[in-house]
Amino acid sequence: MLVAPTQSSSQSRNYAIVTAITAIVIVYGSLYPFDFSAPTDGPGPATTLLDSWANPPSHGDFLANILLYMPLGFFGMLSFSRNVGFWRRFPIVVAGGALLSLTMELTQYYDVGRDTEATDLYANTIGTFIAAPVAMLFFNRLSFPLLPEIMARPVPTLLIASWLGYRFYPFVPTIDLHKYWHALRPVTLEPIPAPLPLYRHTSIWLALFALIEVIVGRRRSALLAPLFAVFVLSMRVLIISTILSAAEVVGAAIAVCVWLLFLVVNQRVCAALLFLLLGSYVVMERLEPFQFRPFARPFGWIPFNGFMNGSVEVDASSFMEKSFLYGSLLFLLGRAGVRAGFAAILVATMLFGTSWAETYLPGRSAEITDALMTLMIAAGFALIGDEDYRQADSRAGQP
Numbered sequence: 479m480l481v482a483p484t485q486s487s488s489q490s491r492n493y494a495i496v497t498a499i500t501a502i503v504i505v506y507g508s509l510y511p512f513d514f515s516a517p518t519d520g521p522g523p524a525t526t527l528l529d530s531w532a533n534p535p536s537h538g539d540f541l542a543n544i545l546l547y548m549p550l551g552f553f554g555m556l557s558f559s560r561n562v563g564f565w566r567r568f569p570i571v572v573a574g575g576a577l578l579s580l581t582m583e584l585t586q587y588y589d590v591g592r593d594t595e596a597t598d599l600y601a602n603t604i605g606t607f608i609a610a611p612v613a614m615l616f617f618n619r620l621s622f623p624l625l626p627e628i629m630a631r632p633v634p635t636l637l638i639a640s641w642l643g644y645r646f647y648p649f650v651p652t653i654d655l656h657k658y659w660h661a662l663r664p665v666t667l668e669p670i671p672a673p674l675p676l677y678r679h680t681s682i683w684l685a686l687f688a689l690i691e692v693i694v695g696r697r698r699s700a701l702l703a704p705l706f707a708v709f710v711l712s713m714r715v716l717i718i719s720t721i722l723s724a725a726e727v728v729g730a731a732i733a734v735c736v737w738l739l740f741l742v743v744n745q746r747v748c749a750a751l752l753f754l755l756l757g758s759y760v761v762m763e764r765l766e767p768f769q770f771r772p773f774a775r776p777f778g779w780i781p782f783n784g785f786m787n788g789s790v791e792v793d794a795s796s797f798m799e800k801s802f803l804y805g806s807l808l809f810l811l812g813r814a815g816v817r818a819g820f821a822a823i824l825v826a827t828m829l830f831g832t833s834w835a836e837t838y839l840p841g842r843s844a845e846i847t848d849a850l851m852t853l854m855i856a857a858g859f860a861l862i863g864d865e866d867y868r869q870a871d872s873r874a875g876q877p
Contacts, residue, residue, distance in 0.1 A: 489556075490556070490557055490558060490559050490560075492861040492862065493553050493556035493557045493861070493862075494557035495861050496553045496858055496861050496862070497550065497553040497554045497556075497557050499854070499857070499858075500549045500550050500553055501550060501578060504546060504547070504550065504578065504582070505578075505582065506781075506782070507546070507782065507785070507786065508582040508585075508586065508592075509582065509585060509586065509589055509592070510782070510786045511590075511591065511786070512589070513589060513590040513591065514588045514589055514590070515588065515590055516588055517587070517588075520587070522587070523583075523584040523585075523587035523588070523594055524584065526587055526594045527580075527583055527584065527587075527594050527595075527596055527599070528596070530594065530595050530596045530597065531596040533595060533596070533597055534597075535595070535597035535598075535601070536790075537648065537650075538648065538789075538790050538791030538794075539598075539601075539790045539791075540597060540601045541601075541647075541648055541649070541791075541794070542790045542791065542793070542794040543597075543598050543601035543602050543605065544601045544602070544604050544605035544608070545605060545643070545794055545798075546602065546605060547575050547579065547601075547602040547603070547605035547606045547609075548605040548606070548608060548609035549609070550571075550574075550575050550578070550605075550606055550609075551571055551572070551575055551605060551606035551607065551608065551609035551610040551613070552609040552610070552612060552613045553613070554571040554574060554575070554606070554610065554613075555567055555568070555571050555609075555610045555611075555613035555614060556613050564611075564614055568610055568611070571606060571610050572603065572606050572607050572610060574606075575602060575603060575605070575606030575607075576599070576602070576603040576606065578602075579598065579599045579602035579603060580599055582602075583595065583596075583598055583599050615629050627693050627694055627695075628693055631692055631693045632862050633805075633809060633859055633862060634689035634690075634692045634693050634809065635693065636805075637689055637801075637802055637805045637806055637809060638686065638689050638690070640798045640799075640801040640802040640805065641682075641686060641798070641799075641802040642710070643798040644795055644798040644799040644802060645710060645714060646713060646714070646717055647791075647794065647795045647798070648717070648718070648719070648791070649717070650717065650718045650719075651716045651717060651718065652716065652717075652718045657718065658715055658716075660721065661714070661715045661720060661721050661722050662715060662722055663721075664721055664722065664723055664724060665722055665723070665724050665727050668724055669724050669728075670724065671723065671724040671725035671728050671729070672725065674762065674763075674766065675723065675725035675726075675729075676725045676728060676729050676732075677729075677759055677762075678725065678729070678759050678763065679723075679725050679726045679728075679729025679730065679733075680729040680732050680733050680736070680755075681752070681755040681756045681758075681759045682729075682756065682759075682803075683707060683729055683730050683732075683733030683734075684733045684736060684737060684740075684752050684755060684756075685752055685755075685756050685806045685810065686703075686706070687699060687703040687706075687733065687734075687737045688748070688749065688752055688809075688810065688813065689806070689809070690702055690703050690706060691703075692813070696741055696745075697741075699737070699741070700737075700738060700741055703734060703737055704734045707730040707733070707734060711726070711727060711730060714726075740752075745813065746813070746814050746815050747814075749810045749811075749813035749814040750810075750814040752810050753807060753810040753811055753814060756803070756806060756807060756810065757807055757825075757828065760803055760804075760807070760828075760829075760832075761828065761832055764829075764832040764833075764835075764836065764842075765832060765835060765836070765839065769839070769840070770835075770838040770839060771838050771839070771840065772838075773838075774837035774838050775837045775838075775844060776837070777833070777834060777837055777844055777845065777846075778843070778844060778845025778846065778847075779845070779846050780845065780846075781845075781846055781847055781850050782847050783843075783845055783847070784843040784845060784847060785797065785847070800848065800851060801851070801855065804825060804829070804848070804851055804852045804855055805855045805859075807821075807825045807852075808821050808822060808825055808852070808855060808856055808859060809859075811824065811825070812859075818856060818859065818860055821856070822852060822853055822856035825852045825856075826849040826850075826852040826853050826856075827849075829848040829849045829852055830846070830848075830849040833845060833846070833847075833848055833849065
């Protein structure tokens with residue numbers, strides 16, 4: 479498909495805006511809580527950075543730092559005009575990611591509670607380096623099966639990638655046969671899942687199948703959706719420290735059967751039903767166990783405060799999960815014919831309301847973060863410009 483010069487220029491500008499937003503998020507996450515002071519007896523930021531060049535990092539922290547900079551490398555590569563070749567943009571993007579990371583590490587020396595580590599610089603640069611070539615697949619449509627369709631649909635592709643990142647974390651496979659049995663054991667010992675986990679996995683699988691349908695078409699999704707479920711479940715068995723649950727397996731089986739029935743339903747109606755299924759799960763999960771206290775805790779107005787003060791591994795996994803869930807809710811509303819602005823307001827309001835209700839629940843992080851994340855994801859969708867999912871009925875007969 480040929481792209482008009484003005485359209486190409488507009489896309490590059492929009493990706494540049496997404497890149498800038500990504501950089502701002504990185505700066506915010508790297509320097510929070512912005513409590514700066516100059517150490518009186520320290521060796522200085524450069525010396526501290528150089529002295530840490532061989533410090534062994536924790537696996538989770540190193541991996542989280544790689545993931546943090548991957549969006550920067552990905553969207554940075556797409557920010558250039560199409561007439562700029564790979565070998566011209568690639569070193570600029572990687573050097574930009576490395577420079578941003580270096581600046582953050584040196585600045586963190588003066589930020590109370592933050593550490594200046596060379597291993598973070600390595601991980602950030604690796605993340606930029608890895609993601610940059612992947613982005614070029616959007617321009618160079620190779621002839622691998624399904625690759626052109628995948629790269630032509632950035633919104634559902636990125637949402638599926640977020641979910642896979644969440645389910646495959648920490649991305650370390652193992653060949654330990656005992657681990658395989660340990661991963662499958664809960665399925666055999668407790669084959670009847672609890673209602674809420676079963677509802678969770680069924681609704682999520684159905685949302686994933688809807689994303690696949692947009693990429694490959696309605697007919698091919700009948701075959702590829704169950705194959706995708708088998709692939710994900712099989713890979714999770716191979717990943718170290720992961721355990722399959724009966725709810726995950728049974729939910730996949732139920733979702734496949736329901737999806738085959740949904741293939742004869744009007745696509746907008748199908749998307750609306752899936753939004754209700756996934757949205758109701760999100761609300762229930764956020765308010766469970768529904769044991770409200772008579773007095774509320776203070777509401778957190780500082781964005782991403784919970785992420786900044788939690789475990790790096792847990793936060794990275796949680797961020798990918800929430801990106802998928804909230805992005806899928808927006809996607810399904812758009813697929814159902816709802817305008818992007820109204821969809822963003824609706825989902826953000828739903829999350830803000832449940833966050834406010836969490837102030838009455840014990841052990842919950844009641845803050846503005848989730849609603850703000852939704853608005854940021856909606857802005858990202860608008861800038862990426864993938865409007866194909868709004869044209870649901872026009873592709874009903876496409877194979």
